[in-house]
Amino acid sequence: MRRAYVEIDSERCKGCGLCINVCPQKILRFSEKFNTKGYHPAEQYDPDEKCNGCGFCYMMCPDTCITVFRFVQAVR
Numbered sequence: 001m002r003r004a005y006v007e008i009d010s011e012r013c014k015g016c017g018l019c020i021n022v023c024p025q026k027i028l029r030f031s032e033k034f035n036t037k038g039y040h041p042a043e044q045y046d047p048d049e050k051c052n053g054c055g056f057c058y059m060m061c062p063d064t065c066i067t068v069f070r071f072v073q074a075v076r
């Protein structure tokens, strides 16, 4: 079940790769596309739904390009 995902502002991303290196699940990568500044922005590729919402990528990004979304499970 999907627990979390991230959105990356590809236009503001400068492709430094810090988030890619820090992700413990190894589910971030450089996009093959360029943004308008000429950088390959980071993107999430998570087909196995490994993102746990740890937020390391968010904390590492020097330009606050990353937003982390966590799904909250209802308590019955």
Ligand code: SF4
Pocket: 004, 005, 006, 022, 023, 024, 025, 026, 027, 028, 044, 050, 051, 052, 053, 054, 055, 056, 057, 058, 068
């Ligand atoms: S929230 Fe954690 S697991 Fe998810 S992409 Fe960021 S660093 Fe990786």
Ligand code: SF4
Pocket: 008, 012, 013, 014, 015, 016, 017, 018, 019, 020, 041, 042, 060, 061, 062, 063, 064, 065, 066
């Ligand atoms: S840390 Fe931020 S600026 Fe660097 S590649 Fe990741 S999203 Fe882009």
